[in-house]
Amino acid sequence: MHHRVTFLALSFALLGPGRSGAQQAPAPQGPPPEASQFDFLLGEWSVDVTSKSPGTPPRYHGVWRAAKTLNGLGMVDEYGVSDDAGRIVYAGTTLRVFDTKTATWTMRYVDELGGATGRWSELVGVKQGSEMHVEQRGQSRDGRTTILKIRYYNIQPDHFSWSADRSSDGGATWVPEYLRLEATRGVSTPSSK
Helix, strand or coil: CHHHHHHHHHHHHHHCCCCCCCCCCCCCCCCCHHHHCCHHHCEEEEEEEEECCCCCCCEEEEEEEEEEEHHHCEEEEEEEEECCCCCEEEEEEEEEEEECCCCEEEEEEEEEECCECCCEEEEEEEEECCEEEEEEEEECCCCCEEEEEEEEEEEECCEEEEEEEEECCCCCCCEEEEEEEEEEECCCCCCCC
């Protein structure tokens, strides 16, 4: 009995009143203001794409949808390109997370083309002035490492521009504006969840 009383007294002294050995979780905090840097993407967008990619049409159209996740610290967005019959022929999904320790955005992107998936890319993004700048590293279908330097610019409530310079040789040479898109807000309203 003496040992039990001693243990209870020691537990009370170490843990304090109202705590039964389990540590209480810290009070939830709201996301920092920087976690809203990609909020312009929220909602649904129609996109017109210009491409220098071999084997693709030089111009095509798509849809881009984005919604908040992770208590406001993240965003999930989906991108899809349709053919003339309205079928999705290319799709990609990005998970964007604001890293509160480094004050940067870390992202993962995966795409689907012709029923094949598995090509993941790593991305890092920062705000520079009124633009968002992102570097994406991944593998092309032939196994080479590719780098995209992406810019989100001309950001307005109902429009933004996006361009990507591409290197397939580790950054030695670049194709400027390998991809370029103009996004116009669709009929959906931005999601705040």
